[in-house]
Amino acid sequence: MRILIHNIQELTGIDYQSKLLRKGHEMDELETITNAYLLIKDGLIVDFGSADSANFAALTKNLSNTIGIDANKGLVLPSFCDSHTHLVYAASRELEYIDKIKGLSYEEIAKRGGGILNSAAKMASATEDELFESAFIRLEEIKNYGTGAVEIKSGYGLTTETELKMLRVIRRLKEVSPLTIKATFLGAHAVPTEYTGRQDEYVDLIINEMIPMVASEELADYIDVFCDKGFFTPDDTDRILNAGMKYGLRAKIHANELAKSGGIQTGVKYNALSVDHLEYTGNEEIEALLNSETMPVILPGAAFFLGMPYAPARQMIGAGLPVAMASDFNPGSSPSGNMQLILSMASILYKLTPEEGINATTINGAYAMGVSEELGSIAKGKIANVFITKPIPGIAYLPYYYGSNKIEKVILNGLIQN
Ligand code: NIG
Ligand code: FE
Numbered sequence: 560m561r562i563l564i565h566n567i568q569e570l571t572g573i574d575y576q577s578k579l580l581r582k583g584h585e586m587d588e589l590e591t592i593t594n595a596y597l598l599i600k601d602g603l604i605v606d607f608g609s610a611d612s613a614n615f616a617a618l619t620k621n622l623s624n625t626i627g628i629d630a631n632k633g634l635v636l637p638s639f640c641d642s643h644t645h646l647v648y649a650a651s652r653e654l655e656y657i658d659k660i661k662g663l664s665y666e667e668i669a670k671r672g673g674g675i676l677n678s679a680a681k682m683a684s685a686t687e688d689e690l691f692e693s694a695f696i697r698l699e700e701i702k703n704y705g706t707g708a709v710e711i712k713s714g715y716g717l718t719t720e721t722e723l724k725m726l727r728v729i730r731r732l733k734e735v736s737p738l739t740i741k742a743t744f745l746g747a748h749a750v751p752t753e754y755t756g757r758q759d760e761y762v763d764l765i766i767n768e769m770i771p772m773v774a775s776e777e778l779a780d781y782i783d784v785f786c787d788k789g790f791f792t793p794d795d796t797d798r799i800l801n802a803g804m805k806y807g808l809r810a811k812i813h814a815n816e817l818a819k820s821g822g823i824q825t826g827v828k829y830n831a832l833s834v835d836h837l838e839y840t841g842n843e844e845i846e847a848l849l850n851s852e853t854m855p856v857i858l859p860g861a862a863f864f865l866g867m868p869y870a871p872a873r874q875m876i877g878a879g880l881p882v883a884m885a886s887d888f889n890p891g892s893s894p895s896g897n898m899q900l901i902l903s904m905a906s907i908l909y910k911l912t913p914e915e916g917i918n919a920t921t922i923n924g925a926y927a928m929g930v931s932e933e934l935g936s937i938a939k940g941k942i943a944n945v946f947i948t949k950p951i952p953g954i955a956y957l958p959y960y961y962g963s964n965k966i967e968k969v970i971l972n973g974l975i976q977n
Pocket of ligand 2: 643644645813887
């Protein structure tokens with residue numbers, strides 16, 4: 560079965576060179592064909608081009624076994640790849656949000672037993688079915704906003720049993736959702752109250768018990784540590800990442816959200832796939848990232864929601880780095896998985912051009928979750944994860960007209976979703 564999308568005003572996010580990421584000035588380049596068509600077969604992108612071409616004329620002569628979709632002058636883009644979320648959670652945290660409005664800092668809220676520990680308490684009593692059902696609804700929501708691949712972390716368990724429960728929920732989501740999902744083990748998200756003053760012992764538990772069990776059930780693709788002031792130190796992170804490496808778990812770490820914590824350098828030292836947040840990034844951190852294979856991932860939703868300083872995205876791109884942007888969808892610091900909103904924040908708050916924002920949320924996001932060989936751009940042989948927009952004037956309208964859903968139709972794995 561083939562799908563032929565025609566009457567496309569602009570087909571954009573094309574990759575002719577099998578680039579796994581875009582960095583520096585390449586981030587401002589977005590290959591586009593106007594008045595285009597896109598052909599999908601057996602779940603893959605097999606052809607695309609101009610509707611004026613001989614190829615298209617030949618295609619329209621033989622439409623047997625082909626579903627035609629009229630894009631109605633909409634744009635077609637590769638689906639967003641959201642490389643950082645915590646979307647399996649048991650309860651929302653809007654009460655703590657009031658504390659934030661009243662001026663309490665993230666750290667103060669965490670010290671009052673709020674924050675991550677609050678989510679962990681709720682997680683402990685939730686059943687696997689409840690968690691699965693609520694997370695599945697969130698996946699459907701982000702799918703309709705254009706996300707086709709998503710990374711999901713554990714980290715609201717903080718006991719072996721509950722961390723495994725979260726990861727099993729993510730495994731079930733992988734089995735049934737049309738989204739491509741990667742799972743990350745984040746036992747080192749916070750120190751549970753019963754380990755206060757005994758942080759080393761909690762790190763021992765992660766290393767000696769959690770990681771081996773996560774690995775034996777093959778529940779995680781990656782391993783994460785919240786390496787930041789007031790949470791886990793670079794030494795803790797060293798120990799945890801070393802243990803993870805023995806089981807083949809590559810790192811994706813939370814770094815430099817609250818201070819210049821050394822998290823970025825630690826991530827680079829372990830060849831992390833990504834380091835995420837990065838509000839506190841200066842020349843030394845940028846230097847460490849240059850010539851590394853680690854993707855810097857900025858999480859605009861968290862910085863916006865918490866009123867944090869914004870990571871120096873322009874400086875990073877100016878230095879020649881790639882930048883990815885992700886939603887950080889979670890109940891505490893970023894209760895939204897809407898990547899169209901992230902695209903708007905990319906330009907409004909971080910001064911990225913629409914082209915840079917689209918690359919940050921598609922191909923670079925794909926790299927940051929290890930799927931850029933098969934997703935993140937329009938290229939022959941890639942998985943057909945694309946969306947068709949409403950008939951909007953052009954790509955700049957996507958970040959500009961913020962807050963509403965500009966997407967008309969979603970196709971994942973070559974299957975029409977709506
Ligand atoms: O990415 N920074 C650490 N972890 C999450 C916050 C999770 C929470 O507050 O529940 C984040 O923002
Ligand atoms: Fe996070």
